[in-house]
Amino acid sequence: MNKFLIAGNWKMNKTASEAKAFIEELKAKNFSNAEEVAVLVPFTDLYTVKDALAGSGIKFGAQNVHFEASGAFTGEVSVPMLSEIGVDYCVIGHSERREYFNETDETVNKKLKVLIEAGITPILCVGESLEVREKGEEQAFVGGQLVADFEGISAKDATKIVIAYEPIWAIGTGKTATPEQAEEMCAFIRGVMEGMYDAVVAESLLILYGGSMKPSNAKELLEKEDINGGLIGGASLKADDFAGIADAAAALK
Numbered sequence: 291m292n293k294f295l296i297a298g299n300w301k302m303n304k305t306a307s308e309a310k311a312f313i314e315e316l317k318a319k320n321f322s323n324a325e326e327v328a329v330l331v332p333f334t335d336l337y338t339v340k341d342a343l344a345g346s347g348i349k350f351g352a353q354n355v356h357f358e359a360s361g362a363f364t365g366e367v368s369v370p371m372l373s374e375i376g377v378d379y380c381v382i383g384h385s386e387r388r389e390y391f392n393e394t395d396e397t398v399n400k401k402l403k404v405l406i407e408a409g410i411t412p413i414l415c416v417g418e419s420l421e422v423r424e425k426g427e428e429q430a431f432v433g434g435q436l437v438a439d440f441e442g443i444s445a446k447d448a449t450k451i452v453i454a455y456e457p458i459w460a461i462g463t464g465k466t467a468t469p470e471q472a473e474e475m476c477a478f479i480r481g482v483m484e485g486m487y488d489a490v491v492a493e494s495l496l497i498l499y500g501g502s503m504k505p506s507n508a509k510e511l512l513e514k515e516d517i518n519g520g521l522i523g524g525a526s527l528k529a530d531d532f533a534g535i536a537d538a539a540a541a542l543k
């Protein structure tokens with residue numbers, strides 16, 4: 291049976307009251323695969339979303355975290371803070387954080403380690419820019435990210451990380467990677483993980499595709515062998531669209 295994760299990355303969208311209304315709409319969809327659906331929301335929405343989701347089976351999480359447990363880091367949020375809320379997931383290393391907020395493979399690596407220790411599942415984002423792809427260097431680039439991001443992480447802990455392949459040129463652009471391009475890179479990522487660890491680790495990993503996924507292209511992406519779900523931005527903000535993608539995954543069971 292295929293295992294999926296359909297995760298909605300809200301980015302900097304929805305106030306707490308908007309979040310509550312949205313979750314009510316989402317719950318009304320009565321997903322058959324609710325436990326494979328997650329919403330990744332702004333910090334200010336976490337408690338509201340947790341309460342609104344209670345009993346639905348739908349999972350939730352944050353979009354970033356600091357690697358220190360506490361201290362003089364104005365404006366940051368720590369793993370113990372997320373743990374107390376009870377989040378299931380936390381996105382790490384999204385290309386927007388790497389590009390606009392100085393996130394590096396070094397900080398990504400630290401964040402992965404503290405999240406795993408706390409039992410929160412990281413969703414690690416990797417992916418190349420258009421410039422890198424045009425030079426035909428996407429595998430070298432993403433392979434390099436993986437080696438740096440997983441440094442010092444044991445095989446047992448590696449299996450606790452979800453990887454999202456998000457080509458930067460496909461994020462929010464309406465330009466989706468073709469199912470073949472997405473599959474090629476997700477299979478490549480699985481191969482890198484087999485090389486760094488072993489086949490058991492590689493096979494157990496959930497590898498998601500992200501970048502303009504929507505109901506109309508979800509099936510052809512999700513039916514690919516090495517694509518185990520989606521990290522969805524724009525289309526996760528509308529309940530109908532997000533549900534359409536979750537339903538496409540449910541139909542592939």
Ligand code: PGA
Pocket residue numbers: 299456460461462463464500501502503521522523524525
């Ligand atoms: P998009 O965003 O679906 O709007 O392209 C995906 C993401 O950035 O996670």
